[in-house]
Amino acid sequence: MEDTYGKLISELAIENDKRIVMLVMDGVGDCDNEGRGTALQQARTPNLDALAARSALGLILPVATGVTPGSGPGHLALFGYDPLVYEVGRGVLSALGVEFPLEDCDVAARLNFCTLDAAGHVADRRAGRIPDSENRRILAKLKQALKPPVGLEVFLQTEAEHRAVLVLRGEKLDDNIGDTDPQQTGVAPLSPTRGAHKSSPTARIVEKLLGQVRKILADEPKANMLLARGFAKHPDWPKFAQRYRLKPAAVAGYPMYRGVARLLGMPVVARPTTAAEVCAEAAKAMADHTFVFAHFKYTDKAGEDGDLAGKVQRIEEMDAALPTLLAAKPDVLIVTGDHSTPPSLKAHSWHPVPVMMAAPYLRGGDGGRFEEVHCRCGQIGTIPAKELLPLAMAHAGKLEKFGA
Amino acid sequence: MEDTYGKLISELAIENDKRIVMLVMDGVGDCDNEGRGTALQQARTPNLDALAARSALGLILPVATGVTPGSGPGHLALFGYDPLVYEVGRGVLSALGVEFPLEDCDVAARLNFCTLDAAGHVADRRAGRIPDSENRRILAKLKQALKPPVGLEVFLQTEAEHRAVLVLRGEKLDDNIGDTDPQQTGVAPLSPTRGAHKSSPTARIVEKLLGQVRKILADEPKANMLLARGFAKHPDWPKFAQRYRLKPAAVAGYPMYRGVARLLGMPVVARPTTAAEVCAEAAKAMADHTFVFAHFKYTDKAGEDGDLAGKVQRIEEMDAALPTLLAAKPDVLIVTGDHSTPPSLKAHSWHPVPVMMAAPYLRGGDGGRFEEVHCRCGQIGTIPAKELLPLAMAHAGKLEKFGA
Numbered sequence: 001m002e003d004t005y006g007k008l009i010s011e012l013a014i015e016n017d018k019r020i021v022m023l024v025m026d027g028v029g030d031c032d033n034e035g036r037g038t039a040l041q042q043a044r045t046p047n048l049d050a051l052a053a054r055s056a057l058g059l060i061l062p063v064a065t066g067v068t069p070g071s072g073p074g075h076l077a078l079f080g081y082d083p084l085v086y087e088v089g090r091g092v093l094s095a096l097g098v099e100f101p102l103e104d105c106d107v108a109a110r111l112n113f114c115t116l117d118a119a120g121h122v123a124d125r126r127a128g129r130i131p132d133s134e135n136r137r138i139l140a141k142l143k144q145a146l147k148p149p150v151g152l153e154v155f156l157q158t159e160a161e162h163r164a165v166l167v168l169r170g171e172k173l174d175d176n177i178g179d180t181d182p183q184q185t186g187v188a189p190l191s192p193t194r195g196a197h198k199s200s201p202t203a204r205i206v207e208k209l210l211g212q213v214r215k216i217l218a219d220e221p222k223a224n225m226l227l228a229r230g231f232a233k234h235p236d237w238p239k240f241a242q243r244y245r246l247k248p249a250a251v252a253g254y255p256m257y258r259g260v261a262r263l264l265g266m267p268v269v270a271r272p273t274t275a276a277e278v279c280a281e282a283a284k285a286m287a288d289h290t291f292v293f294a295h296f297k298y299t300d301k302a303g304e305d306g307d308l309a310g311k312v313q314r315i316e317e318m319d320a321a322l323p324t325l326l327a328a329k330p331d332v333l334i335v336t337g338d339h340s341t342p343p344s345l346k347a348h349s350w351h352p353v354p355v356m357m358a359a360p361y362l363r364g365g366d367g368g369r370f371e372e373v374h375c376r377c378g379q380i381g382t383i384p385a386k387e388l389l390p391l392a393m394a395h396a397g398k399l400e401k402f403g404a
Numbered sequence: 405m406e407d408t409y410g411k412l413i414s415e416l417a418i419e420n421d422k423r424i425v426m427l428v429m430d431g432v433g434d435c436d437n438e439g440r441g442t443a444l445q446q447a448r449t450p451n452l453d454a455l456a457a458r459s460a461l462g463l464i465l466p467v468a469t470g471v472t473p474g475s476g477p478g479h480l481a482l483f484g485y486d487p488l489v490y491e492v493g494r495g496v497l498s499a500l501g502v503e504f505p506l507e508d509c510d511v512a513a514r515l516n517f518c519t520l521d522a523a524g525h526v527a528d529r530r531a532g533r534i535p536d537s538e539n540r541r542i543l544a545k546l547k548q549a550l551k552p553p554v555g556l557e558v559f560l561q562t563e564a565e566h567r568a569v570l571v572l573r574g575e576k577l578d579d580n581i582g583d584t585d586p587q588q589t590g591v592a593p594l595s596p597t598r599g600a601h602k603s604s605p606t607a608r609i610v611e612k613l614l615g616q617v618r619k620i621l622a623d624e625p626k627a628n629m630l631l632a633r634g635f636a637k638h639p640d641w642p643k644f645a646q647r648y649r650l651k652p653a654a655v656a657g658y659p660m661y662r663g664v665a666r667l668l669g670m671p672v673v674a675r676p677t678t679a680a681e682v683c684a685e686a687a688k689a690m691a692d693h694t695f696v697f698a699h700f701k702y703t704d705k706a707g708e709d710g711d712l713a714g715k716v717q718r719i720e721e722m723d724a725a726l727p728t729l730l731a732a733k734p735d736v737l738i739v740t741g742d743h744s745t746p747p748s749l750k751a752h753s754w755h756p757v758p759v760m761m762a763a764p765y766l767r768g769g770d771g772g773r774f775e776e777v778h779c780r781c782g783q784i785g786t787i788p789a790k791e792l793l794p795l796a797m798a799h800a801g802k803l804e805k806f807g808a
Contacts, residue, residue, distance in 0.1 A: 008471065009470070009471075361436075361748065363434075381786050387468075390468075394472065399471065402471050402473055403475075403477040404475070
């Protein structure tokens with residue numbers, strides 16, 4: 001796939017000192033939760049509503065109709081990177097999730113501790129979901145005993161329970177490495193050098209390392225082997241600042257979102273967690289950045305927990321915090337989410353995400369409230385999420401005319 | 405990029421005698437002009453409103469979300485040519501702008517008179533913005549003294565102030581010619597044969613011609629050299645008549661729009677300027693053409709001047725003229741613009757453009773007025789501008805079924 005639209009926007013981008021703020025309430029979109037209404041519909045949000053009255057409303061589609069986005073694709077789309085063009089390898093996403101400072105030469109993979117039986121077959125793909133402390137103990141043991149080849153650094157980092165992250169750092173590594181996780185029990189782990197991966201020098205290195213792992217862990221009762229999948233290099237993508245001629249800053253308290261920001265070369269300037277902190281830090285970052293990405297996690301967390309009342313409360317917290325951000329007078333202010341997380345689904349969903357944009361040169365304010373049904377009728381329409389940032393740039397005078 | 409949609413429409417096109425009229429009010433779309441409302445909202449337009457009540461309403465996107473179209477791309481989209489596929493070189497657009505009758509073998513470039521200092525460096529890229537009369541005098545001097553190689557014709561035409569157009573006509577010319585405008589002062593003009601342009605025979609011809617220009621203009625106090633950029637050939641595009649099996653006519657008073665029409669092989673049958681003349685000439689052209697493009701310039705001009713009251717007045721003039729066109733009973737009548745030109749921006753903008761289409765086989769009239777907010781809610785929806793003509797062709801019975 002070609003990034004035609006993104007390249008066009010990049011060619012038209014010009015620098016000025018107008019400031020765009022993108023406030024992301026993670027997972028804010030919703031369905032009607034079996035008739036109880038969406039969280040945005042239920043929340044008392046006088047500040048968001050007042051902003052909606054003078055803003056453009058709409059819905060954004062992070063990936064495509066019916067497609068539920070992960071956090072990585074959801075945010076890439078918000079940053080104008082088509083998630084179907086800019087695919088992140090699972091290993092890289094895992095490394096971002098534990099906030100490993102990935103470098104361009106690195107290869108990352110997702111690891112699972114597993115249990116092998118006496119015949120060397122996978123008996124449990126999750127090693128009985130060992131506790132985090134066990135995970136850390138065994139990784140420490142591995143780090144001490146592993147003997148990687150000269151010139152290669154091996155990083156191992158605990159994620160949670162049986163999950164961990166592997167990062168290889170060295171010269172000329174490739175990521176043409178087969179998953180070793182067979183995705184079933186009763187069979188042996190797969191070889192990373194099988195089939196099309198035979199030609200990969202790095203796959204042969206991985207094979208030897210996993211051989212060492214097996215010996216080192218032989219005396220472990222449960223977690224006596226590692227399964228690896230999603231080997232991927234740090235992608236060589238256009239950096240946000242160059243692509244849009246913006247000076248960006250990320251204000252985000254969770255590792256995953258800081259990781260996505262860093263992937264695009266966007267510096268993380270603050271790590272707030274509460275809604276009040278998010279708005280205060282975003283306002284501060286506006287002083288010397290022309291694009292501020294401000295991330296609020298808890299709306300998504302409540303959705304994942306199936307906690308509708310909690311999601312409503314988190315939205316009301318953000319509503320209460322909003323005046324701090326408004327007082328800093330961003331030239332264009334976007335309020336939206338990276339995807340929907342309906343409490344009745346307890347998971348991310350495919351529903352288009354409400355968005356509002358306060359900006360100059362609108363066709364009037366759309367009136368109404370900041371909630372899914374009003375947003376559907378707004379002047380932004382329902383657009384691919386990747387078009388949102390360019391639209392904000394247009395309103396901020398940051399895009400030149402196409403053709404004479 | 406592939407013109408998949410355009411090719412499909414071309415394959416499905418069939419001929420009949422139904423007449424489609426596309427009335428383009430240049431730059432008619434607007435934003436709310438700091439709360440004063442759009443020009444269409446403010447105008448008293450009983451005839452346009454009556455038409456809207458029985459028409460399909462919608463919005464069209466000339467290029468893409470957030471992208472401000474130039475007049476060339478804006479009109480190509482209205483004619484069903486995706487402006488991202490059918491990109492016009494700047495030289496060609498300049499030639500169209502002065503209504504130079506470009507032929508398929510021609511190469512055109514945009515010229516600027518400049519001032520070189522004693523060291524041969526550009527001291528002023530615009531030669532002090534010499535008056536048009538000076539421009540004409542110096543071009544006449546050049547025409548007399550230039551000795552082009554055998555088989556090459558050189559055309560020079562004044563645009564305005566320091567701007568002019570160069571057209572080379574000959575066999576086997578190419579347009580792989582470097583810009584000589586360095587886009588800055590204090591440096592020498594660039595060579596047209598540098599870098600990737602080294603292999604171009606035409607670039608070598610241009611280099612020699614510019615060498616002659618320098619000698620001929622050596623005694624001029626201000627405009628003592630020409631800078632050239634945007635060398636481009638007349639594009640080899642499918643002609644409008646063949647592509648759609650329509651018999652087209654352009655009714656347009658301004659050179660630029662006649663030029664775009666001619667680029668697609670669309671004959672210009674009248675050059676009206678006032679709204680009354682535009683409607684009268686369009687009605688007349690319907691007698692023996694199945695597609696009439698009628699262009700009204702003044703709505704855009706008022707927008708560019710920041711003259712909201714003027715834009716309102718121009719719209720009201722068109723409203724008063726409309727009955728003449730309606731009386732000729734087009735089978736499908738489209739009223740729209742090529743882009744938006746908000747007076748508060750004094751420039752083209754990225755805002756989707758209002759459209760209405762009176763046609764048989766609608767899903768009822770959309771009611772409401774012909775203005776931005778009502779159009780947003782109409783049955784056409786918000787569509788790429790390139791899809792508008794095919795939609796009109798469908799309503800006129802000019803597209804066959806796809807598949808059995």
